Every structure is written in structure tokens, then in C-alpha cells.
Amino acid sequence: MSLNAETGLITSLKVTEGSAYDGHELPDLVRSDLAQGVEARVYAGDKGYDDGENHEFLKEKGLKSALRLKRTRTQKKDPNKGPWLKLIADPDYQAGLKERYKVERKFGEAKLWHGFRRCRYLGLVRYRVQSYLTAMVLNLKRMVKLLHGVSFRNQSQIVPRAA
Secondary structure (H helix, E strand, O other), rough: OOOOOOOEEEEOOOOOOOOOHHHHHHHHHHHHHHHHOOOOOOOEEEEHOOHHHHHHHHHHOOOOOEEOOHHHHHHHOHHHHHHHHHHOOOOHHHHHHHHHHHHHHHHHHHHHHOOOOOOOOHHHHHHHHHHHHHHHHHHHHHHHHHHHOOOOOOOOOOOOOOO
């Protein structure tokens, strides 16, 4: 999932099998964002996206990387860790890491309030339908909030009951 940190709207979504490596999906999400005219400068992600090819892809597109680096990149005992240490010192990297929680929060909202904890149907095609519909609902709720300042429920005060 790609999310605009300023608006909180989901900009791109790619549904894959559970066994798929997330790191390979970043270029498709970025291409989708660029095709839509999303004006993002920095792309943040968790350690699952820390792949040298992803960092290089973002650099080629003129974008900054704030993909959380694995410990092995910065704590190895060879001279090749210099570029990674330079990336960590970049203010855009630090700012991107601080915004990453917004994507995780959106996944949490989908799981807590919209049945995204489990796939309701069998098969990847049906799961894609569930995922796209859930993303549309999340975006519609966010648009109402942005346009009218009205929330559907005060989610911070409501605690779900255990089943």
C-alpha cells in the first residue's frame, strides 16, 4: 500500500499472495503513484522493503528513500557501509521514518474496523476485491473528514469487544 502522509489517502494498492516478498512490489507502487501524478518526494517503508534495488530504483526516479535499513547494512565491519550511514544522516530519511507510522495506522484501522484481519473469501481474486473495497471505504471516510471535518466514530474512545 502507498499512502499520502499529508492527506492520509491510499494512493496505490497491490495485492499479492502471502508468500510474496514485499520488497519486489515497491517499484510497481511507485510507478502507479507517478502515473497518477502523486507528488511524493520521499518513500518510507519497513525493513521488508530494504533491498538495494529499491533504493537504486528510487534514486533513478529522483526520489528519496526512507526505507528502514536492516541492521546488517549499518553494523557490518567492512568499508561498504559508508553510503548507508550517509543515508541515515540525511534529514529526509529521518523525516520519512517519522511519517511511516501513518501507513501502519491505516492497516490497523482496516483490521480493527473493516474486517481486514482475515480474508473473507477463498482465492487471490476475491481477496483483491475485498482489499480494493476496503481501501475505497478508508479513502471515502478520510475524504469526508478532510472536506467536512466529520468523523464516522471517535475510534480512539471505542474499544472493540473480544469475541
